Amino acid sequence: MQYKEWRAAFDHAVTLPDAKINLAQAALLIAADEYPELDISFWLARLDNMADELRSRFPAQRDAQTVIPILNTYLFDELEFHGNLAEYYDPRNSYLNDVLERRTGLPITLSVIVLALAQRLRLPIYGVGLPGHFMVKWRDAENEIVFDPFNGGEILDRRGIEARVRASSNPILPFQSDWLEAVSTKYILFRMLQNLKQIFVRAEELQRAWQVVDKILLLDPRAGDEIRDFGLLSLRLGANRQAAISLEQYLLSHPDAADADLMRVYLRRALEQVERLN
Structure with missing residues (x-):
């Protein structure tokens, strides 16, 4: 499959x-x-x-x-x-x-x-x-x-x-x-995926990390850190349109985040790449 x-x-x-x-x-x-x-x-x-x-x-x-x-x-x-x-x-x-x-x-x-x-x-x-x-x-x-x-x-x-x-x-x-306290099944799966994410990010295995974060967002589509990281990984992998979508979503829901200014820089970079390819 x-x-x-x-x-x-x-x-x-x-x-x-x-x-x-x-x-x-x-x-x-x-x-x-x-x-x-x-x-x-x-x-x-x-x-x-x-x-x-x-x-x-x-x-x-x-x-x-x-x-x-x-x-x-x-x-x-x-x-x-x-x-x-x-x-x-x-x-x-x-x-x-x-x-x-x-x-x-x-x-x-x-x-x-x-x-x-x-x-x-x-x-x-x-x-x-x-x-x-x-x-x-x-x-x-x-x-x-x-x-x-x-x-x-x-x-x-x-x-x-x-x-x-x-x-x-x-x-x-x-x-x-x-x-x-007993934890939910989704929490267990989330934590398993977080372990893999850390391993792959540390090893610079970006595609594998991207797939892991993709699954984390299926478990929790509103997880702000994961939306941001999905955008950043997409940007590094050249998926600029997805990067722009995710980073914009992150900034709309977290406009005052400590890293908001930096994420705006990355968002502009992703949008520039999208425009260049159009």
């Missing part, structure tokens, strides 16, 4: 109400940028088989104290899924098919595997978007248990959560209770 077809498939997947979005399918559609011949059904079946294996191991009474150890043993001891510290910024850590194949990835993609299995098994496990480090939590009427798929499913108390955030994001950041 071509990029436009994969883009349309992603757009369709994420326009559903959040609770109905198939997280694993949408995450695999992100990977289609890198793998245009990706067989999404193959990888969804892989997750189905993993869920079936876990289902056979669970007792009739599924409580947190029983299920989490079984889940952790299967994923992190038997299958040996693990966080990729050595090659943290390898894009493959953000592509779900690669993570399933290589059994290593980022905190968020390893969490996506847990969440995808939880969806299939109807387990009360939710994403937790901590600053700098994504985790999951079991939440029911009796328990709220946070555990870290990047570190073998380690269960963390408040002090452990604070320490992990300080190690990965901000060494002086105090614990905030809203860190533990």
